[in-house]
Amino acid sequence: MHLIIAYYQMPDMVSNALGASLYADRYFLTPKKAAPSPSSPRYLGESSTITGRGKVGIPHFCCKEIHFLADCHNAGSEFCYDSCMQNKEISTCLSKSLFIRGLQCHKSLYLHKYHPELRNEVSEEKEALFQTGFEVGKYAQQLFPGGIEIPYDENSYADQIEKTQDEIRKGTKTIYEAAFNYDDIFVKVDILHKDHEGWKIFEVKSLTELKPVYIDDAAIQYYVLNGAGLPVSKVFLAHINNQYVRDGEIDPRGLFTSNDISDSVRQKQPYIADNIAKQKEMLKNDMPDIDIGEYCEKPYECDFQGHCWQHIPQDSVFDLKRKGVNKYDLYRQGIIELKNIPLGHDG
Numbered sequence: 001m002h003l004i005i006a007y008y009q010m011p012d013m014v015s016n017a018l019g020a021s022l023y024a025d026r027y028f029l030t031p032k033k034a035a036p037s038p039s040s041p042r043y044l045g046e047s048s049t050i051t052g053r054g055k056v057g058i059p060h061f062c063c064k065e066i067h068f069l070a071d072c073h074n075a076g077s078e079f080c081y082d083s084c085m086q087n088k089e090i091s092t093c094l095s096k097s098l099f100i101r102g103l104q105c106h107k108s109l110y111l112h113k114y115h116p117e118l119r120n121e122v123s124e125e126k127e128a129l130f131q132t133g134f135e136v137g138k139y140a141q142q143l144f145p146g147g148i149e150i151p152y153d154e155n156s157y158a159d160q161i162e163k164t165q166d167e168i169r170k171g172t173k174t175i176y177e178a179a180f181n182y183d184d185i186f187v188k189v190d191i192l193h194k195d196h197e198g199w200k201i202f203e204v205k206s207l208t209e210l211k212p213v214y215i216d217d218a219a220i221q222y223y224v225l226n227g228a229g230l231p232v233s234k235v236f237l238a239h240i241n242n243q244y245v246r247d248g249e250i251d252p253r254g255l256f257t258s259n260d261i262s263d264s265v266r267q268k269q270p271y272i273a274d275n276i277a278k279q280k281e282m283l284k285n286d287m288p289d290i291d292i293g294e295y296c297e298k299p300y301e302c303d304f305q306g307h308c309w310q311h312i313p314q315d316s317v318f319d320l321k322r323k324g325v326n327k328y329d330l331y332r333q334g335i336i337e338l339k340n341i342p343l344g345h346d347g
């Protein structure tokens with residue numbers, strides 16, 4: 001008998017192990033970071049559940065069965081959700097952040113799914129921003145104290161969804177990081193709170209102003225929760241109150257301002273559905289042929305710039321500091337190097 005133990009959330013390792021031992025009798029999955037002890041793994045299935053023996057390809061595992069991806073009859077269901085999210089061969093599953101990435105640039109979404117190795121390294125500055133966002137999120141939870149958190153760590157996507165449903169069934173009124181899936185879109189809600197008006201989404205942001213992309217952020221959550229059968233009464237954006245002056249302990253009610261963005265979020269629903277369909281279709285095809293543009297920087301600095309901008313030399317039009325000059329217009333006209341800017345040009 002062959003025994004395979006693999007670390008959860010390391011799909012390559014699992015795939016390689018399975019690929020090397022397709023005729024194993026039993027398959028196990030250990031929790032992330034757990035010691036590979038035969039006494040603690042999660043049982044995945046008997047060898048009889050494997051379909052497509054003899055085929056060449058990356059074996060596909062999900063909560064219940066192991067198959068080749070093309071044969072997966074659970075494709076798109078929550079059983080298959082984790083592998084769908086992580087599989088690099090074909091995957092049209094999305095998350096909130098992937099969807100927002102795709103709204104910015106289809107190529108960025110495609111590269112993130114299929115060529116994550118091409119991403120820029122995360123800078124210390126960005127890591128600090130993530131950490132700040134995390135800490136702000138923790139403060140925001142105190143707006144509705146006593147809630148239950150659905151953590152990322154040690155939980156599969158399907159487990160997080162199941163735990164969220166358990167809390168809803170138990171009558172929990174406040175859930176932090178609640179997880180849902182609908183239409184193969186996985187979302188986590190910063191704060192989900194129920195009162196006499198029904199369920200409310202609170203999307204937390206660590207900045208002081210309201211940006212249009214935040215409406216998209218909340219609108220995809222609204223789409224998924226309603227689709228998953230949880231009617232949402234209102235959606236709020238909780239962001240930092242720039243008028244707040246700390247006096248002693250931080251007061252979360254003073255630190256945050258909550259804006260009701262429900263109407264904007266509802267109006268966005270056809271746009272959200274349309275863009276989900278477009279992104280999924282795009283992911284089934286070859287990489288979209290998209291040149292660099294304004295969207296490389298807005299609303300977020302794309303982390304594939306190191307890959308896509310390789311052809312931009314030093315001393316390019318993108319180094320122009322003068323306001324009112326559209327660098328991308330120059331670029332589209334074929335003017336890339338500073339020395340190529342025609343004499344008398346406004347730049």
Ligand code: SF4
Pocket residue numbers: 104105106107108109111290291292293295296297302303304305308309
């Ligand atoms: S760098 Fe620009 S073109 Fe390349 S993936 Fe990012 S947004 Fe798209």
